[in-house]
Amino acid sequence: MKKDIGSVLALYPTPLVVVGAMVDGKANWLLAGHVGIIGHDRVMVSLAKPHYTNKGVKENKVLSMNIVTEEMLPAASYVGKVSGAKEDKAGVFEYTTGESGAPLLTASPLTMECSVVDIYETDGFESFILKIDHTFAEESVLNDKGKVDYHSLKPVLFEMPTYEYVKTGEVLGKCLSFADQYKK
Template identity: 30%
Template sequence: MGKVLWNPGTLLGPVPPALVTCGSMERPNILTVAWTGIVNTKPPMTYVSVRPERYSYPLIRSSGEFVINLTIASMVRAADFCGVKSGRDLDKFAACGLHAIPGSKVTAPVLKESPLSLECRVKDVLELGSHHMFLAEILGLDVEEGLIDKDGGLHLERAGLMGYAHGAYYALGERLGTFGYSVRKKPLKKRGRPQKE
């Protein structure tokens, strides 16, 4: 089957429908951002792209801080609501039954209901056109205790994260592999010693 060339657009998915918290504990705000991702390992860096006319934009620009909160299937209505309603008009935390808790590294609040939150400090702002990209260093992670095993390993697959693709929300499916599995050598089978008679 062949391919058809479309005009350039913002079609990429799935992406995380992240709830980004900003402002302060006294005046918290929350917005949904699908345009986010990891851009660097050392130091760990991320970004969010926000329209300048959004209520959250000056909050992030002036404080230089925000928190990216990953969402789970039970939060789908809240993620959608926070993407279409403005903090200018109402308290989205109260409207969605969500709770702001203090961050450890930033003054922006962390979303209590999120299984994994990335506390971020802005390093640069790229004014790209319709959106401005806040490039930020990840200063700390807030992880739900139930996702960490007794050896300190993270099991994010237990969280029930969701994805967003082309205007729709999806539950993430089964694991198909792990990083590097295609080149990992299989362990040799141990041969037992012959039994003495």
């Protein structure tokens, strides 16, 4: 028998990203774990309304989502802990600027340059619905067919109920490969 534990968000873990946005002409970085896929070319990042980064995202209508690796965790955690309204975080990471003007984090092996297509507001949060304009990946995280290889990428995952960072685990099988084992 299952126990009703209330209205609990239970879809974690999710990939951890550093959101990059220009705010008042400077690159600003924010650690985010509330991310999701809403189509093959659309993603969402949900940020608490008071975040300084939101100002730049709303003004410029662009941002970058940079996958966090284990090596990036100290700096990524730092940009999640301090506010850009109180500290200039532009120098925390080296970056380039994308076609849209979004800052693209150099240290991340996989970066998505995105444009805002909608903003969905809920109590305390602004969820930015994003079109993926460009995805930049280091050769080292691509397989021989040019697809992202998560065994090489090794993204850090964020687990909400315990606020822990976790790693990806072993492969169970190919997508839909278990269907033949189903007994009607």
